[in-house]
Amino acid sequence: MNERPLQEPTLLLLTALADEPRHGYGLIQEIDAISQGRVRMRTGTLYGALDRLAQQGLIRVEREEVVDGRARKVYALAEAGRDVLAAETERLRAVVAEAERRLAARRAHAIRPKGALA
Amino acid sequence: MNERPLQEPTLLLLTALADEPRHGYGLIQEIDAISQGRVRMRTGTLYGALDRLAQQGLIRVEREEVVDGRARKVYALAEAGRDVLAAETERLRAVVAEAERRLAARRAHAIRPKGALA
DNA sequence: CCTATATATATCAGCGACCGGCATATGTTG
């Protein structure tokens, strides 16, 4: 089992599955929406990540279906995945808060161009 | 210039530099504190990252000093690094909020062992 | 009818950040 912190694509994948099961292509669109168009998940990342996460037990294949003649695999967040996502968001929230606190509390050390006002 | 999202060690590095300049070893301890002991930055990660971030212009070497006969390099967050950190925390805050919203709003689709109550 | 686009899944070479180990050097503590 890998304890390394999640990278953003993985985090977004779990997030996109947090409310209800979705299939691969749907996840790409959902992540596009969540990130307001900033993250366009590549299929290479997606299907590789889905396999990996399934093997780690964080997600699982809920069902396979055919819609309009096209095959789909629907993935669902497993309990372990829910726990990991909850822990990860909790941790990230603390880091984000700390970063913002420090950005606000920065010292006069901050870089200042020569000739800047005293 | 790389537009890829920051990984957590890098994010913590910039965060640790956000309030005031620090030297390498001090950053390890600071990050240990920020993360409440959960992240122990390795020197391999640290010095490689410092070089990389300096080359990207996100941080810079503020000064070099000798304290108690031990040489130090003191790094400071550059303006570009400040901007990147601010943008990154902003983005992460949105993702975290979305993840928590979804975790709370999850459907009955949630995995449920056979025989669980109706 | 043919082509382009959207839907949908999958594989693979390569890159780059991170990990873990090792090396080096000085000051302090037992």
Add this chain to the structure above:
DNA sequence: CAACATATGCCGGTCGCTGATATATATAGG
């Protein structure tokens, strides 16, 4: 004098992500 904390640095390996490529079906447009 050994162990530990302080302090910087290199390097091989791992692994998630990128970008390209391939396959297949449904729909819309020329």
